[in-house]
Amino acid sequence: MTEQTSQTPTKPPGLWKRISRSRPTKPGQTYGVPGQGNTLWLSVCSILFFIFVWWLVTFMGWVKPLFVPSPMAIVSKFISVWNNGYTGTSFLDHVVISTVRVFGAFLLACVIGIPLGLAMGMSPIMRGIFDPPIEFYRPIPPLAYLPLMIIWFGIGETSKVLLIFLSVFAPVVLGARSGVKSAAIEQIHAAYSFGATRWQVMRYVIMPSAMPEILTAMRIGVGFGWTTLVAAEMVASTKGLGYMVLSASQFLQTPVVIMGIFVIAAIAFAFDLLMRFVERRLVPWKGRM
Amino acid sequence: MGLNIEDVSVVYPAADGRPPVEALSRINLTIEDNEFVVALGASGCGKSTLLNLIAGFLSPSFGSLTLDGARVSGPGADRAVVFQKHALLPWLNVLDNVAFGLQIQGVAEAERKKVANKFLSMLGLDGFQDAPVYSLSGGMQQRVGIARALTCDPRVLLMDEPLGALDALTREKAQELILNIWNDTHKSVFFITHSVEEALFMGTKLVVMSPRPGRITHVFDLPFSRQFLDGMPARQVKASPKFIELREEVLKIIFADEEAAA
Numbered sequence: 001m002t003e004q005t006s007q008t009p010t011k012p013p014g015l016w017k018r019i020s021r022s023r024p025t026k027p028g029q030t031y032g033v034p035g036q037g038n039t040l041w042l043s044v045c046s047i048l049f050f051i052f053v054w055w056l057v058t059f060m061g062w063v064k065p066l067f068v069p070s071p072m073a074i075v076s077k078f079i080s081v082w083n084n085g086y087t088g089t090s091f092l093d094h095v096v097i098s099t100v101r102v103f104g105a106f107l108l109a110c111v112i113g114i115p116l117g118l119a120m121g122m123s124p125i126m127r128g129i130f131d132p133p134i135e136f137y138r139p140i141p142p143l144a145y146l147p148l149m150i151i152w153f154g155i156g157e158t159s160k161v162l163l164i165f166l167s168v169f170a171p172v173v174l175g176a177r178s179g180v181k182s183a184a185i186e187q188i189h190a191a192y193s194f195g196a197t198r199w200q201v202m203r204y205v206i207m208p209s210a211m212p213e214i215l216t217a218m219r220i221g222v223g224f225g226w227t228t229l230v231a232a233e234m235v236a237s238t239k240g241l242g243y244m245v246l247s248a249s250q251f252l253q254t255p256v257v258i259m260g261i262f263v264i265a266a267i268a269f270a271f272d273l274l275m276r277f278v279e280r281r282l283v284p285w286k287g288r289m
Numbered sequence: 290m291g292l293n294i295e296d297v298s299v300v301y302p303a304a305d306g307r308p309p310v311e312a313l314s315r316i317n318l319t320i321e322d323n324e325f326v327v328a329l330g331a332s333g334c335g336k337s338t339l340l341n342l343i344a345g346f347l348s349p350s351f352g353s354l355t356l357d358g359a360r361v362s363g364p365g366a367d368r369a370v371v372f373q374k375h376a377l378l379p380w381l382n383v384l385d386n387v388a389f390g391l392q393i394q395g396v397a398e399a400e401r402k403k404v405a406n407k408f409l410s411m412l413g414l415d416g417f418q419d420a421p422v423y424s425l426s427g428g429m430q431q432r433v434g435i436a437r438a439l440t441c442d443p444r445v446l447l448m449d450e451p452l453g454a455l456d457a458l459t460r461e462k463a464q465e466l467i468l469n470i471w472n473d474t475h476k477s478v479f480f481i482t483h484s485v486e487e488a489l490f491m492g493t494k495l496v497v498m499s500p501r502p503g504r505i506t507h508v509f510d511l512p513f514s515r516q517f518l519d520g521m522p523a524r525q526v527k528a529s530p531k532f533i534e535l536r537e538e539v540l541k542i543i544f545a546d547e548e549a550a551a
Contacts (some may be wrong), residue, residue, distance in 0.1 A: 155535070186376035189346055194390035194441055195366035208380045285379035288423040 069255045094163035098241040117176025123193040138170040155236035168221040175217020178209035179210030212286040292320040297352030311502035325478045327492030331546040369438035371448040384418040390441040408436040428459040448480045461494020
């Protein structure tokens with residue numbers, strides 16, 4: 001007993017030690033996987049918290065409605081635009097025209113960009129020819145070359161769709177191009193040792209194994225498309241969500257601006273959910289071999 | 290006829306200021322029909338280079354390779370390869386993976402599924418036809434790889450450490466399986482391994498290789514796989530005095546190479 005008391009008492013670990021040490025895993029989880037765990041409830045709480053703060057700020061009158069309208073004002077604005085349209089065009093027309101512009105440009109970019117990217121990955125000749133122009137225009141903001149698009153292609157649909165197309169095109173090409181590298185050399189050799197032609201290796205090995213990267217590139221690309229929408233609808237538009245947001249901001253109709261932002265976000269998010277579903281169906285093997 | 294390798298050397302050209310590397314130096318080797326040749330050696334001895342040469346993934350710098358008198362100038366369906374790993378196609382199920390070679394050769398779907406099913410049961414994979422390959426254990430994936438290589442009825446089967454990634458128990462089972470299949474199909478086999486015991490047990494001919502430059506230093510004729518196929522239990526074969534004596538002799542050669550390198 002005396003020996004025990006003579007020992008120096010062990011100090012409880014400090015706060016930082018307790019936070020930073022690793023904990024035992026829950027059943028069914030692998031120890032040490034970075035960032036594992038379900039985030040659904042935290043995400044819901046996070047959204048509710050932001051809406052609450054937003055409501056609180058406007059309800060207490062800390063910020064003028066001109067700068068931040070209340071959540072209820074947005075909802076009622078949405079209902080009135082839904083019923084009466086905006087600047088003489090019905091709400092659904094605004095949504096449809098913008099969606100057609102973005103997805104039209106997106107489909108065009110995929111139809112041209114995926115084969116081109118695969119070709120650039122496969123052939124040094126194609127890579128040599130197309131790498132410089134794509135790398136040249138890729139980092140330039142669409143707003144910078146918007147005037148050129150208008151001078152060259154007029155103020156009609158062509159210049160709008162083309163602007164969005166260009167912003168989607170680069171990431172899709174790059175994704176397809178780097179996807180070519182996903183096939184293991186053993187898989188390629190296996191096909192060749194069965195007597196496959198170059199085309200068969202492309203069709204049966206390289207293209208399927210590039211699918212995960214192509215799908216990711218498509219998700220990134222459509223995001224760029226929505227980003228560019230507002231720029232595309234800046235000049236000589238009378239319809240579209242980007243036009244709605246821009247013209248509302250000129251008339252200080254902040255509720256319409258915020259509402260438009262939410263609508264764009266909702267459409268983009270819905271499409272992303274669809275893409276994730278497609279990904280799960282098409283490439284369930286992603287990252288598993 | 291079989292496969293004939295005559296005076297083959299592979300030299301990688303000088304790069305980054307380093308001198309040229311002779312990966313293989315004056316290799317002479319014949320793989321007769323129905324022969325099981327095992328290549329063994331310290332790392333860097335050029336075993337894999339030799340296999341890639343036979344497969345046609347590499348071209349020799351000097352010398353010639355012929356299969357049944359015809360010059361080997363690239364990969365072809367007469368030489369099937371079983372890789373150590375990463376060679377199955379995860380977007381295809383087990384059956385379609387095994388039928389992949391026949392699909393490449395334009396065999397009709399019904400026919401290629403029939404053949405694939407035959408080899409799946411030969412390798413004990415019945416009932417896994419529809420399973421995704423990534424859900425299988427390492428040993429089963431390797432058996433899928435072997436079944437896939439057999440479907441196209443190749444003249445030579447090239448196996449690049451096919452059992453290297455398996456645990457000891459699965460590995461011994463797989464060794465016996467491969468020997469039985471070899472006995473049933475009468476293929477010529479070129480088999481690479483790191484394990485001396487595996488090499489002695491499986492081969493009819495053992496080729497010991499040494500590094501810098503990669504070359505064949507010893508060739509042994511082996512009786513052990515025949516003994517196993519004639520009905521002697523595998524453990525008994527591996528415990529026989531002759532087996533142990535030869536194992537020690539080969540180990541001595543390989544350790545000497547490793548020490549010379551260190």
